Amino acid sequence: MEPGVELKHITFQAGGRTILKDISLSADRGCFAGVLGANGAGKTTLLKCINGIHACSGEVRVWGRNIRDCTEKEVARLVSLMNQNTNLEFDFTCRQVVEFGRYPYWKKGFWGEKGDERIVVQAMRDTGVLEFADVLVTRISGGERQRVLFAKTLAQDSRVVLLDEPTANLDLRYQRQLFQFGQRLACEGKTVLAAVHDLNIALRYCDTFFLLHEGELLAQGTAGEVMSPEHMRQAYGLNTQLYRNPVHHGLELAVLE
Numbered sequence: 001m002e003p004g005v006e007l008k009h010i011t012f013q014a015g016g017r018t019i020l021k022d023i024s025l026s027a028d029r030g031c032f033a034g035v036l037g038a039n040g041a042g043k044t045t046l047l048k049c050i051n052g053i054h055a056c057s058g059e060v061r062v063w064g065r066n067i068r069d070c071t072e073k074e075v076a077r078l079v080s081l082m083n084q085n086t087n088l089e090f091d092f093t094c095r096q097v098v099e100f101g102r103y104p105y106w107k108k109g110f111w112g113e114k115g116d117e118r119i120v121v122q123a124m125r126d127t128g129v130l131e132f133a134d135v136l137v138t139r140i141s142g143g144e145r146q147r148v149l150f151a152k153t154l155a156q157d158s159r160v161v162l163l164d165e166p167t168a169n170l171d172l173r174y175q176r177q178l179f180q181f182g183q184r185l186a187c188e189g190k191t192v193l194a195a196v197h198d199l200n201i202a203l204r205y206c207d208t209f210f211l212l213h214e215g216e217l218l219a220q221g222t223a224g225e226v227m228s229p230e231h232m233r234q235a236y237g238l239n240t241q242l243y244r245n246p247v248h249h250g251l252e253l254a255v256l257e
């Protein structure tokens with residue numbers, strides 16, 4: 001079985017600079033991967049190469065298909081991206097935003113396929129935003145908007161789910177809920193990749209890690225393989241140590257200075 005996401009020698013250039021340099025990686029179906037790296041390391045750019053927003057050199061394969069051979073709607077059925085900077089300045093209701101997640105399944109000009117309403121309502125219920133369904137998305141808080149965007153991502157029901165700093169505006173309870181959803185999607189067999197700054201939340205919920213540094217893939221694999229003191233020093237300039245949390249017994253990363 002081919003991996004959920006496979007990148008072969010991806011290079012991306014913009015503004016006269018090479019932002020991603022010869023990246024090859026593979027993420028299995030059913031894995032929840034944390035994409036790590038300092039500010040500017042290339043995490044967002046990498047996610048945008050996977051869903052084809054950025055035209056890069058090399059090969060991007062999703063569920064065994066080269067995304068260059070797919071139509072826009074085929075790509076959207078294969079990959080969804082929850083973006084940290086999605087512009088929601090238009091006067092759509094929260095329900096309409098979530099309904100847009102069903103766009104890849106719409107027949108020409110048709111809004112709301114049969115069965116879509118059930119999927120949309122379920123996604124809003126799961127993310128706790130059903131009560132805002134008829135409220136304009138410009139009238140809710142940043143964290144509530146983030147949850148509406150996640151509901152849209154759930155409604156899109158793609159094989160691969162890309163989350164770019166998905167918990168940036170979320171309180172503790174919804175951060176946990178979102179990562180638990182990531183795990184659930186992976187258990188359903190999807191491939192989930194999340195760009196994350198909070199390494200301890202990544203350690204708690206992700207099973208695979210990719211560490212970027214200045215546009216290059218520094219390490220990929222388990223927490224122990226990726227978050228070694230040498231890699232963390234190189235990527236973040238910090239002395240760190242992985243240890244087992246005595247309360248929940250999972251791995252955590254301590255910064256030693």
Ligand SMILES: Nc1ncnc2c1ncn2[C@@H]1O[C@H](COP(=O)(O)OP(=O)(O)OP(=O)(O)O)[C@@H](O)[C@H]1O
Nearest residue numbers: 014015017019037038039040041042043044045046
């Ligand atoms: N379209 C572009 N044109 C020029 N430079 C770009 C473009 N997009 C990104 N960059 C640069 O590429 C580098 C990587 O950006 P990217 O947003 O992928 O980093 P990141 O790891 O997601 O960072 P952060 O953690 O701060 O969100 C940055 O130095 C950024 O300034």
